[in-house]
Amino acid sequence: MISRGLVNTYHNWFDNYIGQFLNKYPELEENIQIKADHCRKVAKEIVGIAQSLMLGEREVLLAETIGLFHDIGRFMQYVKYQTFSDSKSQNHAELGVEVLKEKNILKDLTEDKREIIHKSILNHSKAEIIPDSNEKVIYYSKLVRDADKLDIWRLITEYYMVKEQKSARLSLEQAGPTGGKNKTLELELLDSNSISEKVIQAILNKKVVLKESLKTLNDFKLLQIGWLFDLNFEYSIKRLYEKKYLEKIFKTLPRNEKVFQIQRIVDEYFEQHIKTFTHEGSC
Numbered sequence: 001m002i003s004r005g006l007v008n009t010y011h012n013w014f015d016n017y018i019g020q021f022l023n024k025y026p027e028l029e030e031n032i033q034i035k036a037d038h039c040r041k042v043a044k045e046i047v048g049i050a051q052s053l054m055l056g057e058r059e060v061l062l063a064e065t066i067g068l069f070h071d072i073g074r075f076m077q078y079v080k081y082q083t084f085s086d087s088k089s090q091n092h093a094e095l096g097v098e099v100l101k102e103k104n105i106l107k108d109l110t111e112d113k114r115e116i117i118h119k120s121i122l123n124h125s126k127a128e129i130i131p132d133s134n135e136k137v138i139y140y141s142k143l144v145r146d147a148d149k150l151d152i153w154r155l156i157t158e159y160y161m162v163k164e165q166k167s168a169r170l171s172l173e174q175a176g177p178t179g180g181k182n183k184t185l186e187l188e189l190l191d192s193n194s195i196s197e198k199v200i201q202a203i204l205n206k207k208v209v210l211k212e213s214l215k216t217l218n219d220f221k222l223l224q225i226g227w228l229f230d231l232n233f234e235y236s237i238k239r240l241y242e243k244k245y246l247e248k249i250f251k252t253l254p255r256n257e258k259v260f261q262i263q264r265i266v267d268e269y270f271e272q273h274i275k276t277f278t279h280e281g282s283c
């Protein structure tokens, strides 16, 4: 049966697993630490969402486990290929499920719970959730997709802000050969001023931007803004709004009519949902 004690052993296992990578690949420490920190924070975010939905203790613990392990494949992916781009390497969600199976981490859980964890991990990074007759798979997949997005917004806004400050303060020479950039986090995309038409059209229609359409770093930022329309729970929308993550991303984009148009759609979407929150709050 899942318990606090068991989930604590998962956290300990996770810390040891990361420790092994850090020992073996000290030169890759920065990005290993970024991803490890992300996994731990997604575990916290998913607990926040699960609690807002008044789930029971065991359901919250199962959600926490999925959050912690959702990106466990990232470490093997990174040391093997030195990229976080699945298309340039291997699907990191599939790799993660392989790691969990191979190390037999979830041996103390029932087959039913293992299935929910594996399938939620496989679904977390897909453009859309794969249809499944097990409603729990769909539900936990929605939870981890929201939690993952919330923490990626935290991570990238911190990163974009530091990067902007660095480039404002330092000349390229002073900032070093990379100019303060982390090309791996930027998926090695071109940092030019342009935005691809396919990406703009997808967002204007509130559709998921496909990774295949990405050509520039601005396209990637817009893909991340468009995740708003894919959030599943009101709590997540409210949290995103309160943290002002999208406002911060908009500040790093070129100021032109297309970007303003997207900003208006985002504002309207928030307004509609915030009205719902206010209404709920007043009942």
Ligand SMILES: [Fe+2]
Pocket: 038, 042, 070, 071, 148
């Ligand atoms: Fe993630």
